[in-house]
Amino acid sequence: MQFATISASVSKIKERIPINIHLYLLIFSILIQAFGSICAKFAAESAPSGEIFGVNTVLLIYLVILGCMGLQIIFWQQSLKYYSLSFAYPFRSTVSFVVLFSAYFLFGESITLLNIIGLVIISLGIFYLVKDKEFLR
Amino acid sequence: MYYLLTLMITIFTSIAHLLLKKGTVMSTEKHVKMYMHPYSLFSYAIFAIVAFLSIVALRGLDLKEFFALNSLTYIFIPVLSFIFLKELVTKNKLIGIILISIGVITFYL
Numbered sequence: 001m002q003f004a005t006i007s008a009s010v011s012k013i014k015e016r017i018p019i020n021i022h023l024y025l026l027i028f029s030i031l032i033q034a035f036g037s038i039c040a041k042f043a044a045e046s047a048p049s050g051e052i053f054g055v056n057t058v059l060l061i062y063l064v065i066l067g068c069m070g071l072q073i074i075f076w077q078q079s080l081k082y083y084s085l086s087f088a089y090p091f092r093s094t095v096s097f098v099v100l101f102s103a104y105f106l107f108g109e110s111i112t113l114l115n116i117i118g119l120v121i122i123s124l125g126i127f128y129l130v131k132d133k134e135f136l137r
Numbered sequence: 138m139y140y141l142l143t144l145m146i147t148i149f150t151s152i153a154h155l156l157l158k159k160g161t162v163m164s165t166e167k168h169v170k171m172y173m174h175p176y177s178l179f180s181y182a183i184f185a186i187v188a189f190l191s192i193v194a195l196r197g198l199d200l201k202e203f204f205a206l207n208s209l210t211y212i213f214i215p216v217l218s219f220i221f222l223k224e225l226v227t228k229n230k231l232i233g234i235i236l237i238s239i240g241v242i243t244f245y246l
Contacts, residue, residue: 036188037191037200037204038200040188040191040192040195041195041200043192043195044192044193044195044196058192062188062189062192065188065192066185066188069184069185069188073157073181073184074172076157077157077160077161077171077172077177080157080158080161080162081161081171084218084222084224084225085154085155085158085214085215085218085222085224086214086215086218086219086222086224086226086230086234087230089154089210089211089214089215089218090211090215090233090234090237092211093208093211093237093240093241095204096204096240096241096244096245099200099201099204100244102200103199103200103201107200109199109200109201114243114244114246115244117243117244118240118241118242118243118244118245118246119240119244120240121236121237121239121240121243121244122236122237122240122241122244123240124236124240125232125233125234125235125236125237125238125239125240126233126237127233128229128230128232128233128236129229129230129233129234129237131229131233
């Protein structure tokens with residue numbers, strides 16, 4: 001019974017927001033942004049004089065971040081051709097999911113109850129956002 | 138100092154996204170024009186500066202703290218979109234944005 005209700009809600013959302021290339025581009029750009037943020041933290045934690053293959057570590061990571069940013073912008077701008085900014089931008093909050101796991105596994109930061117509550121509220125917010133009919137640019 | 142720097146990053150990011158959207162909308166259907174539009178180019182420059190400033194800010198802040206302050210963009214950008222891009226603010230969109238803002242702030246507390 002519950003499965004049928006969830007399935008009906010998903011179908012309604014699919015009707016409103018067609019699963020198309022622009023949606024994939026939006027998701028890709030968000031994932032790349034998350035990766036760039038993790039790289040930024042790595043750069044911040046690296047010793048300023050550290051070297052990889054004779055190149056300064058911070059400089060190398062900064063170049064990787066710029067590369068990610070370039071790729072992210074290409075995808076993001078393509079998705080902005082289709083979606084309004086006030087619809088697309090809040091989707092970037094899904095980065096919090098990636099940040100939570102990377103902060104825990106890569107940087108030894110802790111997961112708190114507030115983190116979990118926050119993610120639940122964010123998910124609820126995204127649900128309201130995708131219910132909206134005014135998502136086109 | 139690091140908090141102030143992150144606030145600056147938030148403002149720069151919001152402005153850059155607004156310019157990027159303007160550049161995308163104002164250019165024609167041709168992809169190259171969209172990426173080479175002056176507004177787009179200016180926003181790329183701001184993003185590059187933001188990337189550098191983020192590394193500096195993260196030297197003094199936790200990743201979670203940094204993102205908590207950065208979540209102000211979820212409020213700034215819809216407001217700027219409404220003012221400068223004339224995007225509609227519907228009831229669902231408003232509820233969604235408010236919930237996401239509360240969620241992000243709760244997450245990073």
